[in-house]
Amino acid sequence: MLDALLQLLPQVFFEGLLLGFVYAMIALGYTMVYGVLELINFAHSEIFMIGAVAGVEVFRYLVPVIPNALLLLLIALVIGAAISGTVAVWVERLAYRPLRKRGAVNRLVPLITAIGVSFVLQDLVRLIEAIWHNEFFLRINSLPALEQSFSLLGIFIQLKSIILVVVSILMLLGLSYLVNRTKLGTAIRAVAQDMNTAALMGINPDQIISRTFLIGGALAGVAGVLFAVQYTTISPYVGFLPGLKAFTAAVLGGIGNIPGAMVGGLVLGQLETLAGTYMPTLTNGNFGTEYKDVIAFLILILLLLFRPQGLLGQVVKEKV
Amino acid sequence: MSKNRGNGLVLAAAVASLLLLLLAPSTLTGLVAIAAVGLTAYLRASMPVRALSLALLSLGCTLGLARGAGGEVLFIGLVAVLVSLITIPNVPGWIKGLLGAAILLISIPIAGFANSFLFELGIQIGIYAAMALGLNVVVGMAGLLDLGYAAFFAIGAYTWAIFGSPQANHFTAGGFPLNGNFFYLFMVLAVITTAITGLLIGLPALRLRGDYLAIVTLGLGEVVRVLANNLDHPVNLTNGPQGITPVERPPIDWFRSLMGSIGIHLDAKTDYQLFFYLLVLVVIGIVIMVNVNLGNSRFGRAWVAIREDETAAKAMGIPMLGTKLLAFATGAAFSGAMGVIFAAQRTFVSPESFTLLASITILGMVVLGGMGSIPGVILGAAALTILNIDILKSFSEYLNSLRQSGATVLGFNLANLPNQFEPAKYERLVFGVVLILMMIFRPEGLIPERRHKLEAEEAKEGS
Numbered sequence: 001m002l003d004a005l006l007q008l009l010p011q012v013f014f015e016g017l018l019l020g021f022v023y024a025m026i027a028l029g030y031t032m033v034y035g036v037l038e039l040i041n042f043a044h045s046e047i048f049m050i051g052a053v054a055g056v057e058v059f060r061y062l063v064p065v066i067p068n069a070l071l072l073l074l075i076a077l078v079i080g081a082a083i084s085g086t087v088a089v090w091v092e093r094l095a096y097r098p099l100r101k102r103g104a105v106n107r108l109v110p111l112i113t114a115i116g117v118s119f120v121l122q123d124l125v126r127l128i129e130a131i132w133h134n135e136f137f138l139r140i141n142s143l144p145a146l147e148q149s150f151s152l153l154g155i156f157i158q159l160k161s162i163i164l165v166v167v168s169i170l171m172l173l174g175l176s177y178l179v180n181r182t183k184l185g186t187a188i189r190a191v192a193q194d195m196n197t198a199a200l201m202g203i204n205p206d207q208i209i210s211r212t213f214l215i216g217g218a219l220a221g222v223a224g225v226l227f228a229v230q231y232t233t234i235s236p237y238v239g240f241l242p243g244l245k246a247f248t249a250a251v252l253g254g255i256g257n258i259p260g261a262m263v264g265g266l267v268l269g270q271l272e273t274l275a276g277t278y279m280p281t282l283t284n285g286n287f288g289t290e291y292k293d294v295i296a297f298l299i300l301i302l303l304l305l306f307r308p309q310g311l312l313g314q315v316v317k318e319k320v
Numbered sequence: 321m322s323k324n325r326g327n328g329l330v331l332a333a334a335v336a337s338l339l340l341l342l343l344a345p346s347t348l349t350g351l352v353a354i355a356a357v358g359l360t361a362y363l364r365a366s367m368p369v370r371a372l373s374l375a376l377l378s379l380g381c382t383l384g385l386a387r388g389a390g391g392e393v394l395f396i397g398l399v400a401v402l403v404s405l406i407t408i409p410n411v412p413g414w415i416k417g418l419l420g421a422a423i424l425l426i427s428i429p430i431a432g433f434a435n436s437f438l439f440e441l442g443i444q445i446g447i448y449a450a451m452a453l454g455l456n457v458v459v460g461m462a463g464l465l466d467l468g469y470a471a472f473f474a475i476g477a478y479t480w481a482i483f484g485s486p487q488a489n490h491f492t493a494g495g496f497p498l499n500g501n502f503f504y505l506f507m508v509l510a511v512i513t514t515a516i517t518g519l520l521i522g523l524p525a526l527r528l529r530g531d532y533l534a535i536v537t538l539g540l541g542e543v544v545r546v547l548a549n550n551l552d553h554p555v556n557l558t559n560g561p562q563g564i565t566p567v568e569r570p571p572i573d574w575f576r577s578l579m580g581s582i583g584i585h586l587d588a589k590t591d592y593q594l595f596f597y598l599l600v601l602v603v604i605g606i607v608i609m610v611n612v613n614l615g616n617s618r619f620g621r622a623w624v625a626i627r628e629d630e631t632a633a634k635a636m637g638i639p640m641l642g643t644k645l646l647a648f649a650t651g652a653a654f655s656g657a658m659g660v661i662f663a664a665q666r667t668f669v670s671p672e673s674f675t676l677l678a679s680i681t682i683l684g685m686v687v688l689g690g691m692g693s694i695p696g697v698i699l700g701a702a703a704l705t706i707l708n709i710d711i712l713k714s715f716s717e718y719l720n721s722l723r724q725s726g727a728t729v730l731g732f733n734l735a736n737l738p739n740q741f742e743p744a745k746y747e748r749l750v751f752g753v754v755l756i757l758m759m760i761f762r763p764e765g766l767i768p769e770r771r772h773k774l775e776a777e778e779a780k781e782g783s
Contacts, residue, residue, distance in 0.1 A: 108463065286554035293542060
């Protein structure tokens, strides 16, 4: 039995890596918004879902027109990022900004709003898809070129998987550069540190927050398109679990910490895939793959208990 | 002068809608009656006139319902009367008590005898109201955001469903289902098990602050759902996605003979509905009592202090963990007891009733009504339950009939309306919009608790 398990290991590791990159990309959005507003933006998982649906729609209409797989994917990524980013910006403007202006009394208020937004987005997409195509379980109309595969060291690899890894690494590097080396990044960090002082220094916090949502949303959109291409079946409710796990990843890495979000995503992806693959074998089929979700949450709870600041996080002194 | 005109108008509206309801009880006259309730609540009439008007209106709605007409709209009218009774200031206690009791104990059963769907609606509102009151202790009083509240409901429901049905034979020696009389014992057991579960989860989770607690409870809700869905193997505990049926109900011969002795003879279906309706009312009564007493106790004040400013409360020497745990366990216990009633009333339990949507719906009731406010939370439960199991469904049916009629509106053939488009399936959309709008325009809720209201005013002055 051990041999069989070991034989599977490289493939499992690779699948875990793919899932991990998806989580990492979503987790970055959570982390950025949390860093700036100290808000768990529940709606972020729906922004991701919107990216995935946009990807499906682009493929639906452009596959017959554009035969070049890479060009098509590029278009889908750009459109997905644009739509998701725009939705994220408008969510902030319509739902969160009014609360900020009012000077929200209670920390629960923005959180409940975020849950409301997340529900509205799910059903809006469902409604749109219902009216548009009379269906809401979507299957991506992928190109054979993207499904090309080869075998390396016993791992079955598809072209789309390589693209997923490359694109996500590029995006993560780009984001790191943006936050640490550019003027906008400095402004974002300033607002995250202290909104009022940043405003005194001539930064417009509303504008910076808006851009943070744009960047986070665009990242989620790209993640969504890649997710749709990789895992092929999408529904308006597809964002919930990845979103929750990406949040877990963000906490795992230390929320508000960009490299942490990446590490957290990759660790969680590995753990989940390992658990999902080996759980049925190790328990003689008594506990199925479904329990991988349970494991993700147990990790979250244990982690919060023993290291609430996350793997790479630092202890933050409470502001009184 | 203006006061007298208000008197006349209110009285005239009440009498007119009473007459209309007597002559032609229908949806339309029901709407008139609701408008009259609105006038009574908002015009500045004197107190006796208001009380008289509300009494007339509830009489009208009851008589209309007894004739089996007007259905849900008249039912909503009764709910509106109840709400105005609670919210209109200066109505003497004895009028509130008398009229409220008359509506709950006479009008709604009469309506239920005529139309059993209304009983079902009443029971569902009651179950959700009791749960919302339980969550109110956690979220409203102590300010701990619990997004997995349905998990406790599920634990309660499964506790009875497994042993009150042949299900338990799958993993222990036979002899199941247990006798229905164990139902009452299991209500107590469920209170204990869910309170303990609440403690076990609370112990690690409550060290965390608001946001993290929300995520952990959300995860917990998911875990319970996954377990309910998958524990049909290796040992068949929950029967997986198919759910468990039939679940035993308590034998109610004593109740039947009691009802018979006061001259009410019921058929085999309505007697259980009346029984569960009254049982739920009793439980709500107990829950309200516990709510009020806890709210005024040392713990209640400690909860409010933690909700307002955790750091300051800690500095004042309030034990954080114990105080929070008590709130968490109390809320969980209420939910567990309602789970047992839910399982017995439906005779069917499946994981579908305990999703994140259920948790958020209950949270929505608390938020919509007014966190911390008991009448508010009950109103929230009534509003969302009616919206969810009545209004959206009726609207869906209406759309379906339109579709089948094939009529054209503005050159668009209604038969072409996509059949995926069914309002009953879009309850998340409605909840979401309700939650967002409430948070932006009235975060303190429909009937705010006094302290929340003060806070909101303070914040406005401050900005």
